[in-house]
Amino acid sequence: MHQPVLLKEILEYLNPKPGQNFIDCTIGLAGHALSIARRILPQGKILGIELDKKVLKELSQIIAGQENIILKQGNFAHLEKIVDQIDFRPINGILFDLGMSSWQIEESGRGFSFQKDEPLLMSYQAGGLTAEKIVNQWPEEDLFKILGEYGQERYARKIAQRISQVRQIQPIKTTKQLVEIIARATPAQYHHQRIHLATRTFQALRIAVNDELNNLKEALPQALEILEREGRLGIISFHSLEDRIVKNFFRQAAQRGNLKILTKKPVRPSQEEVISNPRSRSAKLRVASKQ
Ligand SMILES: C[S@@+](CC[C@H](N)C(=O)[O-])C[C@H]1O[C@@H](n2cnc3c(N)ncnc32)[C@H](O)[C@@H]1O
DSSP, X not given: OOOOTTHHHHHHHHOOOTTOOEEETTOTTOHHHHHHHHHHTTTOOEEEEESOHHHHHHHHHHTTTOTTEEEEESOGGGHHHHHHHTTOOOOOEEEEEOSOOHHHHHTSOSSOOTTSOOBSOOOSSTTSOOHHHHHHHSOHHHHHHHHHHTTOOTTHHHHHHHHHHHHHHSOOOBHHHHHHHHHHHSOGGGXXXXXXXXXXXXXXXXXXXXXXXXXXXXXXXXXHHHXXXXXXXXXXXXXXXXXXXXXXXXXXXXXXXXXXXXXXXXXXXXXXXXXXXXXXXXXXXXXXXXX
C-alpha cells in the first residue's frame, strides 16, 4: 500500500554509500529508509525517528531483522538531543519526508481523511491537542486565523463562523460533521473544484494540532549543525508553507557559506509517479550539502 515519494530522486541526491550513517527524521513505514539501508551496508547505520508510537509498532514488523536501522520514538524538533542520547555520529545524510503517512490516513482511525467518518483527532501522538479541542474550544477568531494562515482557505471567515454557531448547539466530534459544516459554509461552486472542499481546513487543523511548522523551523538548524561536512540534507514538503520555510533556511545558510544548495528549483515527481501515487502530486524536494 505504501509507496515512498520521490525515492529515486532521494537516492540520487543523498547518494548513500557503504559505511555512511543516515538519519531519517520521519521514518514512517521506512519506504525511504529501507532503500538507504541497503546502500550503506555493511557498516553504515540509519537512525529512524518517528513521533507516532502506533506507526513504530507497525514498522517494527516491517524492519524485523534489519540490524542497521535504529529506531527512536520522538519529535524531530529535538533532533540534537536524540542524536546525543545514543551518540549517533558521524552523520552523512539527513532526510525529512514531512506530514502524515498513508498508514495514518488509511488505517489509524484518527480523522486525517475527510473521506472517512472518524473521530476528530488528527494527532501524531496520543494525549495532546486534538482537532476536536480546536474546533470546539478555540475562539472563533483563532479558528479564522489558522484556517487562513495554515490552510490558505479563502472561506476561512465563513467556516470559522459556522463552526462557532454549530458547536453552540452540539459538539463537533467527527470528520463527517466537520465536512458538512464546511459544505454549508461555502458556496456551491467551491464544491466542484480540483481539490476537495475540506482539504484546506483539514490541512490547517493538522498543522495546528501537531505544531508542524514550528517543529520544522526548530529542526532545520539542528540538522545542519550535526551533519558532517559534505553531508546531505534532503527535505520533501507537501505544501507551500513548509516549502517556504525550507527555501528560506537554505538561502540564509547558503549566504553564510554554511551549505550549498544542490536543487536550484525544487525537484517534483515525474508524471508516472503522480499517476501511480497521487499523494506525490504536491511533493517538492530540496537538497543541500553542508560546507
Ligand atoms: C510522510 S510520512 C514518512 C513516510 C516515510 N518516508 C516512508 O517512506 O515510509 C511522515 C512521518 O513523519 C512522522 N512525523 C510527523 N511529524 C513528526 C515529528 N515532528 N517528529 C517525528 N516524526 C514525525 C509522521 O508520524 C509520519 O509517520
